[in-house]
Amino acid sequence: MIDLEPYVGITVIDGGQIGFDKLLSELELACDNAKKSPESYSVYEYKMYEQLQKNLNMQAKLKNAIMHDSWEVYLQPKLFLGTNNISGAEALVRWNRISAYK
Incomplete structure (x- = not known):
C-alpha cells in the first residue's frame, strides 16, 4: 500500500496584481515549508523568500570556495x-x- 500525504501551500493575493510566475513561486515556497510542518500546510510569508535567498547566496559562496x-x-x-x-x-x-x- 502506498502512503500518500498531502502538502498544501497557500498564498494570499491582497487586491494587487501579481504575476503568474510570482504566484507560483510563493506557492512552491509555502508547499516546501508545509512538508516540514506538522499541520501539512503552510501560508506563504516573505521570510520564506528571504531564507531562500540566504540559502542560494551561501550555496554560491560554497561553490566559489570549491572553485578557488x-x-x-x-x-x-x-x-x-x-x-x-x-x-x-x-x-x-x-x-x-x-x-x-x-
Missing part, C-alpha cells in the same frame, strides 16, 4: 589517555573565506 580551493585541512591527533599515545587523527576542514576573494 579555499579549504584548509588540519589533522588533530586523538590521544589514548591511558598511555598518552596517538591513537588516530581527526580531519578538520576549514573554509578560508579570505582566500576565496583573492
Whole structure:
C-alpha cells in the first residue's frame, strides 16, 4: 500500500496584481515549508523568500570556495589517555573565506 500525504501551500493575493510566475513561486515556497510542518500546510510569508535567498547566496559562496580551493585541512591527533599515545587523527576542514576573494 502506498502512503500518500498531502502538502498544501497557500498564498494570499491582497487586491494587487501579481504575476503568474510570482504566484507560483510563493506557492512552491509555502508547499516546501508545509512538508516540514506538522499541520501539512503552510501560508506563504516573505521570510520564506528571504531564507531562500540566504540559502542560494551561501550555496554560491560554497561553490566559489570549491572553485578557488579555499579549504584548509588540519589533522588533530586523538590521544589514548591511558598511555598518552596517538591513537588516530581527526580531519578538520576549514573554509578560508579570505582566500576565496583573492
